[in-house]
Amino acid sequence: MAKVTGWIGNLLRVNLTTGNITVEDSMKYKDLVGGAGLGYKVIFDEVPQGTKAFDEANKVVIAVGPLTGTAAPCSGRTNITSLAPTNPYHAITDSHMGGNFGPWMKFAGYDAIIIEGAAKSPVWVRIEDDKVSIEDAGSLWGKGTVDTTKAINDIMGKEACIAAIGQAGEKQRNLASIVNSVNHSAGGHGGILGAKNLKAIGIIGKRAVHLADENAKEWLKLNEYMMSDIIGANNQHVVPNTPQPWAEYHNPGSRWTAQLGLFWGAANPPVETGECPPGDKNKVGLRTQKAIFDLGPVAEERTIKMAGCYSCPIRCQSNMYMPELEKYGLTPYATSTCINYSSPGTAMVKGYADGESKGMDAMITKCLGSRLADDYGIWSNYGQLPRDFRHMYNSGKLKEVLPKEEYDSINFDLLEKGDPGWMLEYYNNLIGDGEFSHLLDGPYWMAQRWSMGDEYWNEYSNNIWSKMAYPKHHSNEAGAQVGVLVNIMFNRDANSHTHMNFIGAGLPIGLLKEIAGEVWGSPDALDAPKDYTPMNEYKAKFAKWSIDRNFLHDSITLCNWVWPMVVSPSKSRNYRGDTALESKFFSLATGIETSEEELDYMAERICTLHRAATIKQMATIDMRNEHDTIPEWVFNVDPDMEPFTEGTVKLDRDDMQLALTMLYKEYGWDEKTGAPTRATYEKLGLKDVADELEGLNLLP
Amino acid sequence: MSYEFNITGDSENGNEAEPISLDEAEEVKDIVALIGNFVRDKSSEGQLVNGEELLEEPLSVEVEDIIPTIEELRLREDFSDIIMYKGKEKIYLYSEKFITPNYANIMITAEEKDFFKMIVDTVRQESRIYPRPTSVNLFRKAPFNMSKDEFFKVYNQLKRKEEYEDIKEVKASNDAIYLYSDEFMKKAHARSIAEWIEVESEQNP
């Protein structure tokens, strides 16, 4: 048999009901790349239709791809696939965590771990290469992720990577996360581990991830090229956010914050980011001073360093020295990637005591909130949790639905005064057993329980994507119809940044349109921000490409907060990126020569499989009306303005239905229902999927 | 072998330069290279060179040699990155390897305290190419480096000048002030982008 490279070739299956632990060949999933693709197939094949997220029959698939554990830039993320308790249909979703877990899984010898069944009492799974055991977690139950991680590290050694749930997961809250390395969290599946009585997985291994023979030099060359010429800053922003001598362009929204006189001020000695023009690969890691981006200038002197996931040169995780946290019983440090700071900030619905949105009180609050959320394993649902709290509190509805005794017991004075101590009150009550904790049910179930009306669903600033009840994530404000199409595809908030990274790259619109023309066939694929035009086929191509690349990244695995490389910071390339980089790394790692088009085709297969799994679980093919729904606020925002006039993100109902049709057409799906046809399944090598759906009467 | 050539020869205008010998020419060439490298060094630190600096140590170019030497520099292919810009009172040099023309333009207008031009050029350019309105806070950053008071003093005068009547103001909901040129952006558009930058982008991270 040919040597497997890139992938490991093994899949670990742990059955918590029977205690059986088996190793299987993971290469049967090779055509689905890995990660999300592998997860979808396992759930589609093995989890019966109609299963609920917390049922014993549900499974959790932790999977990575052929680039995980290699030195490909930004390849350290881990994909987790399961049914989602937040979804009205308990449909399939992914959660994603950075940190080290995925690479460690490869080093231990596995491309994926399937967790199935449920233990009778709390357990944790210990994996040391091929030594795998189920251990008693009685003493860990009730602990937060920090103490759990420490306790298991004490047993396995500090080099082991621990993924754990906190109290939110144990209590089977819908908004619970799985957290590795203390603060890299994957949102939405923590409660499923809780239902399975699985507190944590500790993993360590000694294997290498091999590249295909003879490819090491080519790999280094490719890496060098990407690092020097192509990669930008976090979100692939390719211009700095202040004017700089070397830069033709700048953009105030860019995460490329590096500049002269800006420091990691709490490093010893302090480290100046300086300017980091393209061409010098050793400066890439200094470009994103994310602490000041998230927390404002006060964060500069508290920044110890920027850290991040395994094999990531971007380093978007700010590590902070915050002695103020000791007052709240915590160690004086805080870290965050993504929106871990902004979510606690939103819960300060009355602002901060010092009146500054980016002052010291805000920074203390956000660091404190971020620590508590990670320790309890609470998922913010892309910031929807604090928006729900804000809505409930400001509307007076919270007072109505909470028993008087409970309401009176909560110290809302802290909130009213803008005191950072509100964070303790807020998170402790979320994790408590009172009515307040039902904010963690997520919008759909919370709205049912508390009879939320139209004002909750239809208010633009509430951000709820009805009727699927997840928050919007780079939707109508991000590329008009393109953003909306990206948002209808998933069963949770769309974790797809492909389109937004391009739109927000910071380059002038003329240049972006030229590049859009080269990649998606016409400059008309892209509208200028808030200056929209009616739907066209190129927008459908842009949307499909964005969705497919997201599925690809979650499968291969690469960080979609940076990839793909549509643009670059290189003036000498006229800011062109390289959209074939994924396929080049894939080919070198696996030894399977694969073109960009071929890899995109695999991504299309993964996307269609996700669609099939959704159809199966929802038991309907009418995706257009039952799944791909668009909230009212997309059409109602800015009441005084017409769609397609400058200054609004408002869209038109009929135009959006046309957009759906065009997207279905791009995928070869039935244009009436939006369900893939048998011919499309078969073309993509998914005949078995079509057969099963036919048996369920779920083919158009 | 004796060899003669004309550095600045502009015979059409009857402006003939004195012929010089090879030895003298090499000396001039050395100075040319020295100036070129000096400009590059300064540019790599984000600074312009103005003509007067060439008079000083270590270059010590004679006043009458400045123009001819710069002309020579501009003809040299190995220094094709060196750009000369004639300001109101001074000549400025920079290397476009390190400084973009746009940035140099801002530095020069700031240096010459031509604040109207500096603000208006920037606002028009941003409205035209991105398109986006420009935060007034931008002018407190390098290379503008204006204080808040300085900016508003200039801005209040600018508002009264007819030639700048395309420059308009909008406010985001947090009261942040933005400027735009109505030659390139409509008010509603400018306002909505200001709102995005100031408020909405943080709610959509």
Ligand code: SF4
């Ligand atoms: S960009 Fe940030 S989230 Fe993505 S891999 Fe790098 S450190 Fe992790």
